[in-house]
Amino acid sequence: MVNILASSIGSLMNPMNIYKTYISAGDKDISINTITSYIEYIENDFLIKKVERYDVKGRKHISTQILLY
Secondary structure (H helix, E strand, O other): OHHHHHHOOOOEEOHHHHHHHHHHOOOOOOOHHHHHHHHHHHHHOOOOOEEEEEEOOOOEEEEEEEEEO
């Protein structure tokens, strides 16, 4: 999980993208809920930081995908 996150730093990311990466690698034993939990654990350990996208003109956060740093 950390390797996948590290290789996509600064890219738009969501748990579904990570799930698709695992599926394409042949690992079908992981769920989206598990991936979401792992991301929260890794963020709580200060290894990554979730950043919400911000619409400057509309002055609000965009609730689609997030950036991970």
